[in-house]
Amino acid sequence: MNTVGVIFSAEFLRRIKSKAFLVGTIIGAASILLIAILPSILGGALSSSSKKIVLVGDPALTATAKTLLQRDFEITATLRKLDAAPTPAFLDAHGKASAVAILSRPVGDGLHVVAYARDPSAFRESFGTDLAPLQIALATGVPVERVAAHLNVTVDVHDVSGRFADASSADAAKGVAYLFIMMLYLSILLNAQSIMTSVAEEKTSRIAELLVSTLDPARLLTAKILAAAATGFIQLAVWVTAGAVSGRIAASMFPQHDGATASATMLGAFDVSTGEIAAFLAFFVVGFAQYGVLYAAAASLINRTEDLGSVAGPLVVPVVLGIILAQVALQFPNSPNMVICSLIPLISPFVMFTRVAVSDVPAWQLVLSLAINVGTAVLLAWLSGKIYRVGMLLYGRAPSLKQVLATLRA
Amino acid sequence: MGTLVLSGVARSFGDVVAVRDVSFTVPAGTTFGLLGPNGAGKTTTMRMILGILLPDRGSVTWDGAPVDLAVRRRFGYLPEERGLYGKLKVREQIAYFGRLHGVMPPNDTKRADAWIERLGLGEYANRPCAELSKGNQQKVQVACAALHEPELLVLDEPFSGLDPVNAETLLGVLQTLQQAGTTLILSSHQMWQIEDLCKAFCVIAGGTVRASGTLQELRSGWPTRIVEIEPQDDALRGVLDATAGARRLPEADRPVLAYEIPAAADTAALLRRLVAAGDVTRFERVDPSLRDIYLRAIGAAA
Numbered sequence: 001m002n003t004v005g006v007i008f009s010a011e012f013l014r015r016i017k018s019k020a021f022l023v024g025t026i027i028g029a030a031s032i033l034l035i036a037i038l039p040s041i042l043g044g045a046l047s048s049s050s051k052k053i054v055l056v057g058d059p060a061l062t063a064t065a066k067t068l069l070q071r072d073f074e075i076t077a078t079l080r081k082l083d084a085a086p087t088p089a090f091l092d093a094h095g096k097a098s099a100v101a102i103l104s105r106p107v108g109d110g111l112h113v114v115a116y117a118r119d120p121s122a123f124r125e126s127f128g129t130d131l132a133p134l135q136i137a138l139a140t141g142v143p144v145e146r147v148a149a150h151l152n153v154t155v156d157v158h159d160v161s162g163r164f165a166d167a168s169s170a171d172a173a174k175g176v177a178y179l180f181i182m183m184l185y186l187s188i189l190l191n192a193q194s195i196m197t198s199v200a201e202e203k204t205s206r207i208a209e210l211l212v213s214t215l216d217p218a219r220l221l222t223a224k225i226l227a228a229a230a231t232g233f234i235q236l237a238v239w240v241t242a243g244a245v246s247g248r249i250a251a252s253m254f255p256q257h258d259g260a261t262a263s264a265t266m267l268g269a270f271d272v273s274t275g276e277i278a279a280f281l282a283f284f285v286v287g288f289a290q291y292g293v294l295y296a297a298a299a300s301l302i303n304r305t306e307d308l309g310s311v312a313g314p315l316v317v318p319v320v321l322g323i324i325l326a327q328v329a330l331q332f333p334n335s336p337n338m339v340i341c342s343l344i345p346l347i348s349p350f351v352m353f354t355r356v357a358v359s360d361v362p363a364w365q366l367v368l369s370l371a372i373n374v375g376t377a378v379l380l381a382w383l384s385g386k387i388y389r390v391g392m393l394l395y396g397r398a399p400s401l402k403q404v405l406a407t408l409r410a
Numbered sequence: 411m412g413t414l415v416l417s418g419v420a421r422s423f424g425d426v427v428a429v430r431d432v433s434f435t436v437p438a439g440t441t442f443g444l445l446g447p448n449g450a451g452k453t454t455t456m457r458m459i460l461g462i463l464l465p466d467r468g469s470v471t472w473d474g475a476p477v478d479l480a481v482r483r484r485f486g487y488l489p490e491e492r493g494l495y496g497k498l499k500v501r502e503q504i505a506y507f508g509r510l511h512g513v514m515p516p517n518d519t520k521r522a523d524a525w526i527e528r529l530g531l532g533e534y535a536n537r538p539c540a541e542l543s544k545g546n547q548q549k550v551q552v553a554c555a556a557l558h559e560p561e562l563l564v565l566d567e568p569f570s571g572l573d574p575v576n577a578e579t580l581l582g583v584l585q586t587l588q589q590a591g592t593t594l595i596l597s598s599h600q601m602w603q604i605e606d607l608c609k610a611f612c613v614i615a616g617g618t619v620r621a622s623g624t625l626q627e628l629r630s631g632w633p634t635r636i637v638e639i640e641p642q643d644d645a646l647r648g649v650l651d652a653t654a655g656a657r658r659l660p661e662a663d664r665p666v667l668a669y670e671i672p673a674a675a676d677t678a679a680l681l682r683r684l685v686a687a688g689d690v691t692r693f694e695r696v697d698p699s700l701r702d703i704y705l706r707a708i709g710a711a712a
Binding site: 003006007010014201205206207208209210211212213214215216393 | 457460461462463479482483485487491493494495496497498506507509510554
């Protein structure tokens with residue numbers, strides 16, 4: 001085994017056994033499970049209580065309204081009139097309802113609804129939509145059933161590229177892409193920072209001197225990056241598996257529950273193509289390579305572990321920027337701005353992966369983005385290697401920017 | 411086993427010249443003492459020998475060839491400041507450094523265990539290094555540096571921070587390595603510890619070599635000698651005062667009649683004159699100590 005292999009295996013085992021890795025991996029997997037299941041549980045629980053209502057008004061009016069509202073609400077009671085404004089105690093007494101809707105038809109006007117709700121914002125839109133046929137029926141004299149039938153427009157949206165069967169598939173793909181982006185973000189950041197901590201430890205404890213006396217600093221750096229990438233892969237594999245499993249769980253727990261929609265639909269449709277996985281791994285590798293060498297070079301310049309924060313701070317900026325732009329790319333994957341962003345090093349791993357996940361990216365753009373990222377990774381590795389070689393043995397006062405630039409020119 | 415040759419090596423850090431011009435030769439199997447005050451350039455010189463730093467000028471050769479990575483893996487290094495992974499257990503740490511120098515499993519752990527026993531670290535073998543005392547960490551560091559049986563072992567201030575018992579243990583280890591033919595280069599401020607161990611010395615100050623050679627060679631170049639005479643008799647003192655070039659040394663330094671005389675002075679003739687002048691119970695020509703030579707070489711003593 002050569003020295004790169006010795007360092008790689010030692011670093012890999014050290015990382016795999018570290019509490020930080022175990023805790024990070026387990027918490028990450030648990031978070032994915034929670035993201036999938038919790039909204040479903042909460043959504044279901046909340047929806048069942050928030051959709052109980054009491055109807056008040058003329059029986060002819062409330063009877064028709066009841067048939068329309070039953071699609072979204074459970075009617076716990078129907079009353080002719082109220083003696084006083086409803087109170088929470090009144091709602092509790094009528095089937096623990098969340099709202100009271102008072103229907104009236106003022107002379108010359110259409111339908112008028114006054115609602116008293118525990119959560120006022122949750123009702124207005126649903127009431128308006130559900131009761132629209134009644135309003136039209138009252139205004140035109142057309143039977144409400146006919147109005148309702150005509151208002152029910154069937155809309156089928158198809159993906160022009162043929163990639164997604166319908167709009168809900170496209171929505172599910174966005175959800176999965178979002179999950180993958182977060183995993184990419186966490187894995188790159190956590191593992192790049194672990195490289196940083198490792199380099200800082202070796203420098204501040206003077207182990208670096210011993211290592212550099214035995215092997216070339218570039219090899220040392222290579223071994224560290226490879227070990228961190230390998231642990232990153234394992235972490236991602238655990239997270240992706242957790243995502244797939246939790247999707248199935250969410251889908252089976254709440255197969256038709258409206259409250260479960262977002263997460264269960266998203267993860268239930270955890271139907272990720274091989275191409276998507278390949279793109280994910282490719283952009284993880286190039287993204288991680290760039291950030292890994294940058295973090296290592298930055299750590300080699302500090303003299304105390306307490307200074308890590310000051311050098312790590314600026315390096316978080318492109319990662320956060322990448323994540324923000326990825327959110328935009330989820331909505332507008334093929335806008336000219338996003339196409340440009342998907343070719344910019346450091347942020348493109350996030351943006352281009354998002355575009356690949358939710359749209360059909362022309363092959364030339366994908367190849368160009370990967371080429372730019374690989375080229376940048378090689379350039380950064382070369383520059384960082386130079387800084388690392390000098391920085392690891394530079395003790396005393398932290399080097400100025402001028403000294404760092406002089407090192408690069410040397 | 412090879413010979414290490416440094417020829418006119420120099421190294422600067424920005425405007426600071428750490429090593430100006432250092433040349434010396436360390437024959438195979440020699441134990442070589444590198445002496446000098448703080449900031450003299452000893453550590454920088456050692457780092458250049460080990461390839462950690464590249465000289466701006468000059469060359470470092472081993473067996474007539476430049477020191478490359480393959481050669482460096484046959485060297486061992488004990489840095490002045492301890493370089494250990496705090497969370498790594500003692501046995502794993504020693505074995506790991508062995509693997510870095512090409513000692514592959516299962517020999518790495520076998521040798522690590524042997525060193526653990528030799529250095530009395532048995533009870534700490536499975537404990538993280540951060541939990542060990544400074545002295546025991548130093549022992550672990552020695553094992554890390556020597557496990558691969560290096561041809562050249564460079565030790566920067568190896569006795570620093572060790573209590574007398576641990577210092578004695580280390581001395582024993584170094585003597586064993588010496589007997590095994592390992593070339594040793596060590597620096598120390600505690601000259602009494604390395605005076606007996608080293609066969610040759612190099613005194614560095616201000617980045618240049620001020621004196622080098624075996625103790626015998628260094629003494630032969632010393633311009634004066636010291637003679638100690640008893641009893642402290644006025645007649646004897648009169649003879650010494652009349653001797654050309656003789657200078658009386660303060661009694662505080664030596665509670666006898668002590669004089670510095672030129673190295674070329676005829677001590678036999680001086681003894682005859684003293685015996686003729688009075689009852690001489692003791693006459694001894696004292697060679698300069700390594701400390702004397704060191705202080706004169708660095709300019710701290712006349």
